Amino acid sequence: MSDKRAIIAEALLDGADVRQRLIDAGLPPSSADYELRRLDKDPYAAALATAVRRLAKRDWALQIHARLAGNTDAVPKVDRIQPEAFFRDYYAANQPVILTGLIEEWPARSRWSLDYLDDKVGDATVELQGQRRSAPDYELAKDRHKRVAKLREVTAAICAGPSNDFYLTAYNDTVNKRALAPLYDDLGPLPILRPGGEREGYIWIGPQGTLTPFHHDLTNNLLVQVVGRKRVQMVPSWEVGRMRNAIHCFSERSPAEWNLADPSLPPKIDCEIGPSDALFLPVGWWHHVEALDPSISVSFTSFDAPNDFYSNYPPDARF
Numbered sequence: 001m002s003d004k005r006a007i008i009a010e011a012l013l014d015g016a017d018v019r020q021r022l023i024d025a026g027l028p029p030s031s032a033d034y035e036l037r038r039l040d041k042d043p044y045a046a047a048l049a050t051a052v053r054r055l056a057k058r059d060w061a062l063q064i065h066a067r068l069a070g071n072t073d074a075v076p077k078v079d080r081i082q083p084e085a086f087f088r089d090y091y092a093a094n095q096p097v098i099l100t101g102l103i104e105e106w107p108a109r110s111r112w113s114l115d116y117l118d119d120k121v122g123d124a125t126v127e128l129q130g131q132r133r134s135a136p137d138y139e140l141a142k143d144r145h146k147r148v149a150k151l152r153e154v155t156a157a158i159c160a161g162p163s164n165d166f167y168l169t170a171y172n173d174t175v176n177k178r179a180l181a182p183l184y185d186d187l188g189p190l191p192i193l194r195p196g197g198e199r200e201g202y203i204w205i206g207p208q209g210t211l212t213p214f215h216h217d218l219t220n221n222l223l224v225q226v227v228g229r230k231r232v233q234m235v236p237s238w239e240v241g242r243m244r245n246a247i248h249c250f251s252e253r254s255p256a257e258w259n260l261a262d263p264s265l266p267p268k269i270d271c272e273i274g275p276s277d278a279l280f281l282p283v284g285w286w287h288h289v290e291a292l293d294p295s296i297s298v299s300f301t302s303f304d305a306p307n308d309f310y311s312n313y314p315p316d317a318r319f
Contacts, residue, residue: 004022004025007025008021012052018032018035063238072236076098091303094285095282096234098279103190108183108298112186114158117152120183123151125151126168126176128169129146130146132167147166167206168205173203184198192303193222208295211290212289213251214286214288216283219301219307219309222280222281222303225275227296230289230290231292232289234268234286235253235268237282237284283309
């Protein structure tokens with residue numbers, strides 16, 4: 001059988017019947033009873049039980065927020081929102097929203113295409129995430145997947161068809177902010193960003209089929225779709241207990257799990273964003289992103305409001 005201590009610890013964390021877990025693992029009932037008697041005297045077990053009670057209390061408090069949030073079956077869409085309403089109704093409330101009418105005047109909206117990128121910065125050397133299909137942990141091991149190429153090589157690969165093998169992402173921004181600098185001249189101000197905040201955005205370029213697994217960010221984010229469409233699946237921040245946080249800010253959950261109609265799953269909200277849509281992703285909200293077309297996006301964290309939620313992120317939460 002597996003390590004008895006591991007079985008006991010997992011049962012305590014799950015709030016399960018320790019004796020039954022041990023018996024199910026192959027331990028005779030008399031031996032399971034002996035382990036329970038030992039457990040009553042174990043200070044580590046007592047401390048773990050206290051931690052479990054505290055987590056249960058925290059989950060109870062988080063579910064209060066879930067109930068007060070009301071209907072979260074769909075992401076609302078608001079056209080030309082006023083900054084005061086955005087910060088009051090969505091930013092401060094930790095609620096997602098799709099904003100429209102924000103980038104209609106951006107030159108990028110009419111100019112950006114793969115051909116335009118080739119003409120403007122095609123010879124620039126960019127950094128991207130490459131050979132992602134070689135390992136299932138491609139999103140965790142971003143440094144291992146760093147590659148460099150001419151941008152026109154990237155656009156040619158995008159034209160070749162759907163793929164999740166390469167993606168130019170925000171993680172590559174240190175190199176790409178310089179390489180793609182001319183593209184920032186095609187952006188314009190956004191009323192919910194601080195002055196000049198549009199030039200602090202992160203450019204994402206990839207083919208149809210790119211995937212970003214379920215994770216949460218440590219800041220509020222605005223995902224602006226310029227070219228193509230993306231499907232975004234979201235789970236509220238207060239569902240952290242049911243999202244199987246595996247390591248750092250990533251979840252072991254897969255969207256396919258929701259096809260099983262498992263009542264233990266947290267609620268999930270799906271939405272699709274297309275050209276000119278801006279999706280507000282609140283800090284802590286879990287999201288899974290899939291490109292439905294060849295895609296060019298820009299994400300922003302430079303809101304005209306406090307957005308430092310990472311400085312007090314507990315180091316141990318990185319596992």
